[in-house]
Amino acid sequence: MAANTDLSDFLRTCRARTTPETAGIVAPEAAAGRRVRGLRREEVAQLAGVSVDYYTRLEQGRHSTPSDAVVDALARVFRLEPAARAHLADLARPARRRDRQAPPQRVRPAMQQMIASMTEHPALILGRRTDVLAANLLARALLTDWTRLPPRDRNYTRWIFLDPDARAAFLDWPSVAADVVGTLRLYAGRHPDDTRLSELVGELTIKSPEFRTWWNSHKVHERTHGVKHMIHPAVGPITLRYEALTLPGDEDQTLFLYTTDPGSPSQENLRLLGLTVGEPVRRADPAR
Secondary structure, three states: OOHHHHHHHHHHHHHHHOOHHHHOOOOHHHHHHOOOOOOOHHHHHHHHOOOHHHHHHHHOOOOOOOOHHHHHHHHHHOOOOHHHHHHHHHHHOOOOOOOOOOOOOOOOHHHHHHHHOOOOOOEEEEOHHHEEEEEOHHHHHHOOOHHHOOHHHOEHHHHHHHOHHHHHHEOOHHHHHHHHHHHHHHHHHHOOOOHHHHHHHHHHHHHOHHHHHHHHOOOOOOOOEEEEEEEEOOOEEEEEEEEEEEOOOOOOOEEEEEEOOOOOHHHHHHHHHHHHOOOOOOOOOOOO
């Protein structure tokens, strides 16, 4: 996953997705006569205020360290959202020396105890490459019990794409799965030398045509908050709101907390699900 190759692929994808009408250089009625739907290289260069040769070298991977000003200009041309602009900046950083593989992540005991005490709300903590580091009892009942899986398989993205139960659990599975791929893309830009990420992407590319398609689209997604529409075989439909909270002091760890609207059928179904799982466990670490 060389940085210049990733930058090249990302720029080509962005250029293909940006229409002349969106960029404001061709009227809608004139666009029909063009052979390509996206922008031409010379149009991108002109809009970004760089030479055609310079942009061509960027897109061909022959110049992989554009300045912040050029990154900002390209983000403006392609109408990139903040997460995609940050991803472009990550890809544009100078090539770094390959670091040793980072040590396994661990969730602090206080965080373990906190999410285990949340008996009315599903909660889980994801780490690098969407590894599941911790999940409380209700989250494991709602999604899957990662404690029963081998350590290598305790990964949210792998579960979404390779477990048939995950596909059945989300009523809007394509949207959920595409966002997960976008999250993984964002992480890949920040950690291009993560060998375990490369292994995960390789496995999913082979085993899942949907993953392969969305991965090659180069779209990115930053998890903040949202809504999940699910159906559980034991209690029926549940609509959940989630908040993604980055844990201060714990690099690459994000707490996901799920809630339901007060007085809603989803709240009642989640309460019933809680009754089926018994007493809360003392730990919430899938690795234990």
